[in-house]
Amino acid sequence: MxxxxxxxxxxxxxxxxxxxxxxxxxxxxxxxxxxxxxxxxxxxxxxxxxxxxxxxxxxxxxxxxxxxxxxxxxxxxxxxxxxxxxxxxxxxxxxxxxxxxxxxxxxxxxxxxxxxxxxxxxxxxxxxxxxxxxxxxxxxxxxxxxxxxxxxxxxxxxxxxxxxxxxxxxxxxxxxxxxxxxxxxxxxxxxxxxxxxxxxxxxxxxxxxxxxxxxxxxxxLEDADVRVLFPHPPREATKYSRGVVALAAGSEQYPGAAVLAASGAARAGAGMVRCLAPQSVLDLVLRERPEVVGHPVQPTTLDPSSLHLEDTGRIGALVVGPGLPGTDPRARAGAALLCRGDRFSRGVLDAGALEAIGAEDRFGPDVVLTPHAGEAARLARRLGADPDRPPPLLAAALASLTGATVLLKGPITVIAPGDGGPLRSQEDGTAQLASAGTGDVLAGVLGTLLAAGLPGPDAAAVAAILHGRAGRLASRDGLVPLVALEVAGRLPDALATILAPAPQ
Structure with a gap:
C-alpha cells in the first residue's frame, strides 16, 4: 500500500x-x-x-x-x-x-x-x-x-x-x-x-x-493489496454467501444502464444479481444476462417510501441510481432505505439517486456515493457546501456531511471514507473510459464488493482499480475507443492479471 x-x-x-x-x-x-x-x-x-x-x-x-x-x-x-x-x-x-x-x-x-x-x-x-x-x-x-x-x-x-x-x-x-x-x-x-x-x-x-x-x-492500493482484499469464495461457498446484489436501475429513458450495472456486478463475481426495474428494462437485461433475477416494478406507481423488497429474498447490498432520472421514485426510496440502515446498511447511490439525497440524510461508511465532478458540485450546493473546492476537499466535505464514503470519479479517483479515515486515490484507468455507461459498470462492480462484505472505503478503491484496469484492456491501454459493455466483459481478465501468482 x-x-x-x-x-x-x-x-x-x-x-x-x-x-x-x-x-x-x-x-x-x-x-x-x-x-x-x-x-x-x-x-x-x-x-x-x-x-x-x-x-x-x-x-x-x-x-x-x-x-x-x-x-x-x-x-x-x-x-x-x-x-x-x-x-x-x-x-x-x-x-x-x-x-x-x-x-x-x-x-x-x-x-x-x-x-x-x-x-x-x-x-x-x-x-x-x-x-x-x-x-x-x-x-x-x-x-x-x-x-x-x-x-x-x-x-x-x-x-x-x-x-x-x-x-x-x-x-x-x-x-x-x-x-x-x-x-x-x-x-x-x-x-x-x-x-x-x-x-x-x-x-x-x-x-x-x-x-x-x-x-x-x-x-x-496496489496489486498486492487487491490480492488480500478481493473476496475469494471458499470451497463450501454458495451463491448467497458470495453476496447478493440488488440493482434499482434502468428506466424507459435509459434502459441500457441496467444491463451495464448488472454486467459489472456479475463479471466482478456476485453470487446473485437481482434487478428491480420495469418489465421492458428487465427484458433487455435478461437477453444480455440470463443469470440475473428480475423483479418487475412500476416506478410511476411505486410508493416513494419503499422499494417493496420484502419478497425479493436475501440482499447483501443495494445499488440505486444507474439509469434513473432524479424523479424516479426508486431513487428516493433507495436513498431512504440506505439512510435508515436497519435492513440495508451497505450499498451504492449513483446517478439519479444522488439527486434524492437531502440535507437531513445520514448514511454509514458502507454506503458509497459515486458522483462525477458535475454531480458532486450539484450535491454540494444542495447540502450547503462550497462546490468549487479542489476534488479531495470536495469529496471529504461530502463524506463529512452525509456520513457516506464518497467515490469522486475522474482521471484520478478520489475516495473520502465516511468514517473520517485517510483519503484514497487511484489512478488505474484511461481517458477512453470517459464514455457513456462506464459509470454504470463501476456501480455494479462496487455493489458486488460491498455485498461480499468489504468495508466501504476498501470496496471503493478495489472497484476503481478493477474498473480502470478493465478499461485499459478494453482500449488496448488507451490506444483505441471502448464502449461500456466491453469494460464489463474485461473485468475477469483484469482481475486475473492482478490475482495470478508472480512468476518464479
Missing part, C-alpha cells in the same frame, strides 16, 4: 532530525544529483547541460547543492536565482565548484533563451512543500520560456506551485518528466492536479518513517 503525507506531517517528521543536526539537505542533494546523472546518461559530453531554477528556500538549496556535486563530477551545471534571497550555502557550493549564478531579474529574454538552448535538463527547485497554487507575475515569463524550450524538467521534491497536501496546481506550473521527492511521498503528488505535473515519481529515503506517525494523509 502506498502511503502519502501532508506538508504538515512531513515538516513535523523532519523537525527532530533537523534539531539533531542531521544533514537532510546534503543527503537529498546527493540523491538528486544521482538521479540527474542517470537522466543525462548518453547525453552529449560538451557544454552545460543542467540548469537549476533555484528558489529562496531549502528546495532551492537542494538544487544548488546537487548542481555543485554535478560540477565536481564534470557535468555542466548552472543556476537561475528566482528570488532576491537564496540559500547561501548552496550558492557558495556551486560557485566554489565553478558554476554560475544568474539572477533572474538581470537576464534579458534573449539571455534566458540562450541558457535554455544550452541545457539538456532543467531542475525545478523554485518551491517545495511550501508551494501554493499561484505563480507570482515576475516568474510567469520564466516558466513560459522553459515550456517553449521543450527542455525536460526534473522536479525537486514536488513541482513548484503545487499544493503538497491537496494537489491543487497553478495553471502555469511546469510539467515534470520526473520528480525526485524526499523523505515521504506527498499527498498532492497522488491527487488531481499535482499528479499530472509530477511525471515518474522517485522516493528518496531520508529516515523520516519513524517520525511520520501511523496515519498518513492519503492511501493508494
Amino acid at each position: 502506498i502511503r502519502a503525507h501532508s506538508a504538515e506531517q512531513v515538516r513535523a517528521a523532519e523537525a527532530p532530525l533537523l534539531a539533531a543536526g542531521d544533514p537532510l539537505m546534503l543527503r537529498a542533494a546527493r540523491a538528486l544529483a544521482e538521479r540527474t546523472r542517470r537522466r543525462l546518461a548518453g547525453a552529449p559530453a560538451a557544454g552545460p547541460r543542467v540548469l537549476v531554477l533555484a528558489g529562496s528556500g531549502a528546495n532551492g538549496g537542494d538544487g544548488l547543492h546537487a548542481a555543485a556535486l554535478l560540477r565536481r563530477e564534470g557535468i555542466g551545471a548552472d543556476a537561475i536565482l528566482t528570488a532576491e534571497r537564496h540559500h547561501t550555502g548552496g550558492a557558495a557550493a556551486l560557485e566554489d565548484a565553478g558554476g554560475t549564478l544568474h539572477a533572474l531579474d538581470d537576464l534579458t529574454p534573449e539571455e534566458l533563451a540562450e541558457l535554455l538552448a544550452g541545457a539538456e535538463l532543467v531542475l525545478d527547485a523554485i518551491l517545495g512543500i511550501g508551494g501554493r497554487p499561484a505563480v507570482p507575475p515576475p516568474l510567469r515569463p520564466l516558466l513560459e520560456a522553459v515550456r517553449c524550450s521543450a527542455v525536460p524538467v526534473l522536479a525537486v521534491d514536488l513541482p513548484s506551485f503545487v499544493d503538497a497536501t491537496t494537489g491543487e496546481t497553478a495553471p502555469e506550473a511546469l510539467r515534470a518528466a520526473e520528480t525526485v521527492t524526499f523523505g515521504a511521498l506527498k499527498a498532492g503528488a497522488l491527487l488531481p492536479g499535482g499528479a499530472e505535473r509530477c511525471g515518474e515519481l522517485h522516493l528518496v529515503d531520508l529516515g523520516l518513517a519513524p517520525h511520520l506517525g501511523e496515519t498518513p494523509s492519503l492511501l493508494r
